[in-house]
Amino acid sequence: MSTNPLSSRQQFEQYKAEFHEKHGPEPGKKSTKRERSSWELVRSFLGLLKIHRRSMILALLTLTIATLLALIPPIATKFVVDNVLDKKPLPASLPEWIPHEPWPLLVSITIAVIVISMIRVALQIWGRWHATRVTKMIQMKVRKAVFAQAVRLPLHRVQELKSGGATSILREDAGSVGELVFGMLYNPCRAIIQLLGSLIILAWVDWRLLLGAIFLGPMVYLTHRTWISRIRPQHRRIRAQRAAVDAQATESFGGMRVVRAFGRQRSETSRVLRSNHLMGRQELYAWWWSRLIEIAWETLIPIASACLLLYGGWQVLQGELTLGELVMFLAYLLMLLGPLAVLAQSAAQFQNSLSGFDRVLDLLDEPREMESSTAKNISKSEITGRITFENVGFQYPGSEQFALEEVSLDVDPGETIALVGPSGAGKTTFCNLVARFYDPTSGRVLLDGRDLRELDVESYRNHIGVVEQDVFLFDGSVAENIGYGNRHASLAEIQQAAEIANADEFIKVLPDGYQTIIGERGVKLSGGQRQRLAIARAILADPRILILDEATSNLDTESERLIQDSLTTLMQGRTCFVIAHRLSTITHANRIVVFESGRITETGTHDALMAAGGKYHEMVLLQTSPAEVS
Ligand SMILES: Nc1ncnc2c1ncn2[C@@H]1O[C@H](COP(=O)(O)OP(=O)(O)OP(=O)(O)O)[C@@H](O)[C@H]1O
Ligand SMILES: [Mg+2]
Structure with missing residues (x-):
């Protein structure tokens, strides 16, 4: 939290400027990361769909049939106008059983249209149901993968993501992957079939009408291309911003007691609001970009259809088309417009969902914590519990300073080691390396003579127990x-x-x-x-190895004394690392190790260290009242 943060408007101006230079690096996103093309994303998504192939084929097949069925009613209209109203004779090619009298013909056509429409609705619902089910199954699968990945990321990455940010990816971004089923396959597929179907029928009426469509194609492609490169990065940024907003809100609620205690409700509200404002501005900005393409398409479409109408009317006047054919022609023109509008709209939605998928893939691509294909599983019976630090140096990721330097220590199985030293000396860091929350920067940590890095981290941690001061x-x-x-x-x-x-x-x-x-x-x-x-x-x-980091610090002396006995029982036969500021609780330890500024400065039993008169002696004296010092 900076003391004088930029207003959301200033941040937004920066954001826009970045977009004009290039597509704007995302905060926290490494610039070395390559951009995925739409095609790559689509291919990865199809990979996800593979196991749902049957359902998807069913859905698309029924959709195709339903859409084709929808193309029939305008043909019926043509017969009504030409052969019922205008009383023209039916074409000779039609089968005998079709009634040729106007009234029975009208009734048969009406019944046929109703039946066809009902079949169409039923098929469509059935197909949609399958597609929706696939959507939900993909969402669940992606959410599972994202969660499983997020809980296995290195700790420092989890801390960077923050709990709210991870939730946001899980809910928003992983959710949008499922929507791709409709945004990428179902809706466009319907639009394209309808478009092609009506074009084919129009071409059947007059082949020259196809020319108009062929001319529309490249225009649509070009506008789409220039625009896609603009819109997806924007949606990515909006999603990143949403994750930040969620993270902030989650943090505020997590620290609600502190917020209340310091009366900071108002400033917390404005902090969350500021990020929300920025997100709102970014969304509005993206809205304009999305509408630009729609405006372009939606003006192109009426112009093109007006030209077609002009052409069709002229053909009727020339006597080349019948009135019924013109009516049908107009109905198909309307059918051409619908799918184009759907395509324009779902293109924007599609890019938005795709940006969510992009973020999900980024997360899934990140290396997991201490992954190794050669790592061995380790069972309880194999462990004796000897822990050895060999000249270990350690820096926290992103930190310049060494938290541990030249630490060497050999701990026998079953030994209890007490770690003491001033705050920030590196005691917790030492235990973090024992639990393998991190790997050392230099040197090695060994279990029974084997480097911890050779062991499978999850199976190793099954044998570790940790009790911390800050209990979760x-x-x-x-x-x-x-x-x-x-x-x-x-x-x-x-x-x-x-x-x-x-x-x-x-x-x-x-x-x-x-x-x-x-x-x-x-x-x-x-x-x-x-x-x-x-x-x-x-x-x-x-566990075989037990870490007690200030485990009894919140207890009163009476409870601590009571637990101390049980802890002593608990610690028998296990290798234990005990950190305690109250030194009276660790006098029984086999060895006491004193840390100062990341280094071990003294090691020995309580009596030996007291006799030596060093740092430990000094610390004990400080904690004991003068009357007790003998
Ligand atoms: N996640 C982290 N990232 C970067 N630096 C860290 C991190 N955790 C601890 N440090 C730094 O490492 C050093 C050692 O910290 P450590 O937590 O090991 O101290 P400690 O001896 O356990 O202190 P205390 O008695 O107060 O618990 C400190 O200087 C601290 O600032
Ligand atoms: Mg500590």
């Missing part, structure tokens, strides 16, 4: 939250874990006990209660 709980029941790390746990096991974590007592007095719903992020619980749930969750997951 899901909106669900207490039991579901404790069972999060072990899906097959029974209620009895959940209860047992809660007892060990000293949480059973408070859970029992909750309104619905273990089935109590705890609200988003566990808002209905106190900080200490949340922390005890997180500990129970880790206990139940039964």
